[in-house]
Amino acid sequence: MNQHKKEITLLKGNEAVAHAAIRCGCDGYFGYPITPQSEILETLTELEPWKTTGMVVLQAESEVASINMVYGAAGCGKRAMTTSSSPGISLMLEGISYLAGAQLPCVIVNVMRGGPGLGTIQPSQADYFQAVKGGGHGDYKMITLAPASVQEMADFTVLAFDLAFKYLTPTMILADGIIGQMMEKVVLPPYQPRRTEDEIKKECPWATLGKPADRKPNVINSLRLEAADMEKLNLLLQSRYREIEKEEVRFEEFDCEDADYIIVAFGICARICQKTVQLARAEGIKVGLIRPITLFPFPTKQINRYADRVKGMLTVEMNAGQMVEDVRLAVNGKTIVEYYGRMGGIVPAPDEVLIALKTKFSNIES
Amino acid sequence: MNISDIINPANLVYQKTKVMNDTPMHYCPGCSHGVVHKLIGEIIEEMDIQDKTIGIAPVGCAVLAYNFIDIDWQQAAHGRAPALATAVKRLLPDRYVFTYQGDGDLAAIGTAETIHACNRGENITIIFINNGIYGMTGGQMAPTTLKGMKSSTSPHGREVPINGYPLNISNLLAQMEGVCYVTRQSVHTMGSVRKAKKAIQKGFENSMLNKGTSIIEIVSTCSAGWKMTPAESNNWMVENMFPEYPMGDLKNI
Numbered sequence: 221m222n223q224h225k226k227e228i229t230l231l232k233g234n235e236a237v238a239h240a241a242i243r244c245g246c247d248g249y250f251g252y253p254i255t256p257q258s259e260i261l262e263t264l265t266e267l268e269p270w271k272t273t274g275m276v277v278l279q280a281e282s283e284v285a286s287i288n289m290v291y292g293a294a295g296c297g298k299r300a301m302t303t304s305s306s307p308g309i310s311l312m313l314e315g316i317s318y319l320a321g322a323q324l325p326c327v328i329v330n331v332m333r334g335g336p337g338l339g340t341i342q343p344s345q346a347d348y349f350q351a352v353k354g355g356g357h358g359d360y361k362m363i364t365l366a367p368a369s370v371q372e373m374a375d376f377t378v379l380a381f382d383l384a385f386k387y388l389t390p391t392m393i394l395a396d397g398i399i400g401q402m403m404e405k406v407v408l409p410p411y412q413p414r415r416t417e418d419e420i421k422k423e424c425p426w427a428t429l430g431k432p433a434d435r436k437p438n439v440i441n442s443l444r445l446e447a448a449d450m451e452k453l454n455l456l457l458q459s460r461y462r463e464i465e466k467e468e469v470r471f472e473e474f475d476c477e478d479a480d481y482i483i484v485a486f487g488i489c490a491r492i493c494q495k496t497v498q499l500a501r502a503e504g505i506k507v508g509l510i511r512p513i514t515l516f517p518f519p520t521k522q523i524n525r526y527a528d529r530v531k532g533m534l535t536v537e538m539n540a541g542q543m544v545e546d547v548r549l550a551v552n553g554k555t556i557v558e559y560y561g562r563m564g565g566i567v568p569a570p571d572e573v574l575i576a577l578k579t580k581f582s583n584i585e586s
Numbered sequence: 587m588n589i590s591d592i593i594n595p596a597n598l599v600y601q602k603t604k605v606m607n608d609t610p611m612h613y614c615p616g617c618s619h620g621v622v623h624k625l626i627g628e629i630i631e632e633m634d635i636q637d638k639t640i641g642i643a644p645v646g647c648a649v650l651a652y653n654f655i656d657i658d659w660q661q662a663a664h665g666r667a668p669a670l671a672t673a674v675k676r677l678l679p680d681r682y683v684f685t686y687q688g689d690g691d692l693a694a695i696g697t698a699e700t701i702h703a704c705n706r707g708e709n710i711t712i713i714f715i716n717n718g719i720y721g722m723t724g725g726q727m728a729p730t731t732l733k734g735m736k737s738s739t740s741p742h743g744r745e746v747p748i749n750g751y752p753l754n755i756s757n758l759l760a761q762m763e764g765v766c767y768v769t770r771q772s773v774h775t776m777g778s779v780r781k782a783k784k785a786i787q788k789g790f791e792n793s794m795l796n797k798g799t800s801i802i803e804i805v806s807t808c809s810a811g812w813k814m815t816p817a818e819s820n821n822w823m824v825e826n827m828f829p830e831y832p833m834g835d836l837k838n839i
Binding site for chain 1: 638699
């Protein structure tokens with residue numbers, strides 16, 4: 221195989237995650253079927269990476285078991301991941317909190333569907349709060365990446381592992397049912413071998429690989445019985461989150477420099493709103509778009525930069541208005557921030573968003 | 587003869603295993619945990635597998651097992667130890683991986699993880715401490731609490747119409763094809779300690795033979811939770827726990 225030749229292939233977002241995981245040296249995948257993301261487990265079992273890279277793929281008995289298997293694997297310094305959809309992620313939150321508390325790196329993919337409850341299998345973005353505000357118990361954060369294409373499903377799988385190990389934190393890819401299900405051209409990442417045990421020992425001196433005579437036991441743990449010790453752990457985590465906020469903000473902007481109005485949208489909504497921007501500009505309304513790629517860390521400063529220059533901002537979300545709170549915090553009252561969204565699995569259309577923009581900002585003159 | 591003639595390596599017949607460290611134990615007088623910890627430490631030393639063993643600690647009194655046994659440990663969420671052990675063993679198949687779990691951890695909140703790890707035949711060793719009570723949280727009713735047995739949440743005794751029956755999970759696990767070894771032991775006499783040690787060692791050895799899961803249930807005392815002296819606890823265990831949870835192998839393939 222010519223490694224230098226770009227391999228372009230047509231894949232579903234879910235399939236791209238599976239291929240990228242194998243290619244980026246993932247050691248273990250543990251998952252449980254749930255629509256709309258079951259293709260990830262299906263693709264992995266079809267590809268049988270245990271015969272090629274040695275990657276372990278296991279269908280667990282539940283999401284609870286899956287996330288705890290990820291904990292066990294991550295505790296050994298291995299690159300471990302799980303994937304699920306909204307109700308399944310709710311079941312994993314205990315484990316995610318433990319992973320955060322134990323400072324374990326791992327990748328979790330949430331291909332969101334409509335809720336609450338059993339909800340629907342149609343796409344949604346209603347787990348924004350759950351992903352970026354904690355979700356599980358205790359003060360913790362997860363780096364949260366929001367892909368808007370199949371290409372990014374592949375790219376972010378690789379990136380998420382790198383970030384997770386850089387900051388010793390669970391990292392989430394917050395996708396939705398459309399990104400998971402739609403097919404697009406994708407250039408898969410190059411193969412990189414799974415790390416050897418010596419490499420793991422070097423990168424993860426804390427990993428539980430068996431205690432040699434010349435070091436103290438390694439203990440993977442989130443328990444601190446002394447309150448003062450627990451506060452110390454919290455302070456360490458918080459300082460790491462501040463570093464992540466400083467170093468890892470990722471976003472994209474389109475047509476913002478001359479914009480009177482800015483739409484803020486992530487994931488599939490950002491793709492839809494690119495069309496809205498075109499429609500608006502065709503009518504002479506100067507609209508721009510900011511797409512947060514990292515939802516935590518949130519591009520607060522990047523949004524604030526435009527707060528004095530625009531007449532208003534509109535968040536477009538497939539939920540009841542969640543990210544709108546973070547955009548309001550970002551502009552800190554300097555401009556009006558409105559929300560438009562659909563819920564329960566309904567996807568907004570570009571023209572519908574334009575109508576919403578005109579309605580919310582009735583002073584718009586085209 | 588002076589004291590240095592007596593305390594002489596040549597006269598040494600027994601010593602604390604080096605795999606146990608000097609951290610003062612937090613377990614109550616009469617509790618079985620300390621003895622079982624010591625046995626695990628001795629087995630690891632005798633098999634010379636300290637650098638190849640990874641323990642999974644539970645939630646419960648043994649949550650701090652990693653403070654006493656000098657090996658690499660992972661501390662699991664309540665009941666999830668078999669899930670952690672599954673991943674550790676699958677990713678490090680040449681390591682000895684064991685879980686150490688109480689009855690609440692293994693047979694209540696972690697029932698699903700326990701049954702499915704066993705059903706997959708994970709090559710792990712499960713040490714199951716059954717004292718019929720939640721010790722750490724202050725003596726609440728456990729799935730293995732005996733009929734009529736008092737606890738802080740069954741203060742008038744466990745009533746079957748309200749609380750159901752004592753769960754004999756080892757009998758259940760012994761029926762599973764993925765399981766190669768299930769035994770029920772205790773550590774209340776010198777003889778029983780020696781038998782328990784052999785059983786635990788067998789469980790460790792099995793995990794390298796690709797035979798499936800080994801479960802060593804240790805019927806144990808909780809003198810603080812049972813509100814008895816250590817001696818009374820041992821007697822009470824023999825008279826009341828053993829009829830419900832009889833000693834011996836349930837499965838040995």
